[in-house]
Amino acid sequence: MLEVSNVVHKYGRVTALSDVSLSAAKGEFLTILGSSGSGKTTMLRVISGLETPYSVNRLRIGGEDVVGLPAAKRNCTTVFQNYALFPHMNVIENVAYGLRIRGRTAQDSTAEAKRALEMVQLGAKADRSIGQLSGGERQRVALARAVVTRPAILLLDEPLGALDERLRQDMQLELMELQRKLGMTFIYITHSQEEALTMSDRVVLMKHGRIEQSGAPLDLFDRPVTRFAADFMGYENILDGKLLRKDGEIGEVELVGGAVVRGTLATSDIQPGGAINLAIRAERIGPVAADEDGLDATLSNRVYRGKYTDMMVETKAGTLRLRSWHGAPNEKGAISRVGWKLSDAVIFPEHKG
Numbered sequence: 001m002l003e004v005s006n007v008v009h010k011y012g013r014v015t016a017l018s019d020v021s022l023s024a025a026k027g028e029f030l031t032i033l034g035s036s037g038s039g040k041t042t043m044l045r046v047i048s049g050l051e052t053p054y055s056v057n058r059l060r061i062g063g064e065d066v067v068g069l070p071a072a073k074r075n076c077t078t079v080f081q082n083y084a085l086f087p088h089m090n091v092i093e094n095v096a097y098g099l100r101i102r103g104r105t106a107q108d109s110t111a112e113a114k115r116a117l118e119m120v121q122l123g124a125k126a127d128r129s130i131g132q133l134s135g136g137e138r139q140r141v142a143l144a145r146a147v148v149t150r151p152a153i154l155l156l157d158e159p160l161g162a163l164d165e166r167l168r169q170d171m172q173l174e175l176m177e178l179q180r181k182l183g184m185t186f187i188y189i190t191h192s193q194e195e196a197l198t199m200s201d202r203v204v205l206m207k208h209g210r211i212e213q214s215g216a217p218l219d220l221f222d223r224p225v226t227r228f229a230a231d232f233m234g235y236e237n238i239l240d241g242k243l244l245r246k247d248g249e250i251g252e253v254e255l256v257g258g259a260v261v262r263g264t265l266a267t268s269d270i271q272p273g274g275a276i277n278l279a280i281r282a283e284r285i286g287p288v289a290a291d292e293d294g295l296d297a298t299l300s301n302r303v304y305r306g307k308y309t310d311m312m313v314e315t316k317a318g319t320l321r322l323r324s325w326h327g328a329p330n331e332k333g334a335i336s337r338v339g340w341k342l343s344d345a346v347i348f349p350e351h352k353g
């Protein structure tokens with residue numbers, strides 16, 4: 001449904017996209033994830049035709065070559081964070097507008113718009129003015145307006161960014177349901193890893209105008225392949241060391257400070273002697289017995305955070321963070337050694353710079 005290859009885009013001397021390729025299948029929910037300035041919006045603008053790329057090898061929507069085709073002629077629609085609704089039109093007029101300008105009759109457009117509004121649970125508010133709606137309702141109108149013309153691809157630029165946390169979570173589920181019902185391809189932009197993991201079939205993580213890693217949400221969550229990806233996906237502990245030996249997927253590493261521990265290799269592209277990072281989530285580390293794999297540790301701090309308690313322990317490899325979701329079982333000083341399941345410690349090559 002979408003095929004983009006080797007797109008480069010520059011704003012003056014700033015390179016916003018350098019040689020990015022991505023594709024999406026029919027009915028796929030693809031999320032472009034990245035921090036501010038990583039090039040997400042630029043990518044979306046290139047796809048929609050709002051930005052003419054500096055260079056691109058191939059850009060196809062639904063099999064059609066759209067290079068040089070103006071935005072209005074492309075079979076895709078964008079939903080923006082700020083909704084961009086027409087304030088002088090009521091709800092149903094906003095939704096029907098796209099059909100009217102495509103030459104559909106008033107009666108036909110209204111009936112179709114009504115169906116789209118029902119899909120986003122706003123059937124009862126069709127006659128309201130935009131000013132009488134909450135933020136979440138406005139975003140639903142924007143969605144109904146975007147899907148009513150049945151584009152091949154819906155492009156969503158941080159559409160839930162302006163909503164509060166609770167509403168955002170509800171809307172995430174609604175959006176997923178809407179996408180499934182319509183079977184439409186969604187290209188979704190966000191800087192929230194939690195949102196990307198919840199909603200997507202596939203995630204593309206961007207850094208400085210390049211793709212750092214892409215894959216299914218679980219791949220990114222459990223198998224980051226670079227320090228940046230691990231950090232972005234919320235790994236609290238990232239240690240330095242070198243690979244001593246590997247046995248299939250399992251790697252034995254010597255951490256800075258001399259401790260030898262084991263974990264799982266995120267890629268086979270890593271050789272003994274090479275500099276590595278070993279990443280582990282705080283909740284995947286726990287106290288172990290003296291004869292088990294792990295590191296000797298002394299508890300140095302404990303922070304109660306309501307839903308969980310974080311504990312800092314000092315080890316030969318430096319300070320590690322542990323997280324306990326079941327209150328705080330260990331009294332200060334009770335931890336003497338910490339360890340992890342081999343599948344929870346990810347080893348990937350260290351990239352300098």
Ligand SMILES: Nc1ncnc2c1ncn2[C@@H]1O[C@H](COP(=O)(O)OP(=O)(O)OP(=O)(O)O)[C@@H](O)[C@H]1O
Pocket residue numbers: 011012014015016034035036037038039040041042043191
């Ligand atoms: N119109 C512009 N003129 C000059 N530089 C721009 C312009 N738009 C974006 N940039 C730069 O291009 C880079 C990528 O920007 P882009 O908006 O695509 O990032 P983003 O990942 O969408 O960020 P955000 O999450 O903050 O929207 C940034 O360095 C940005 O400063």
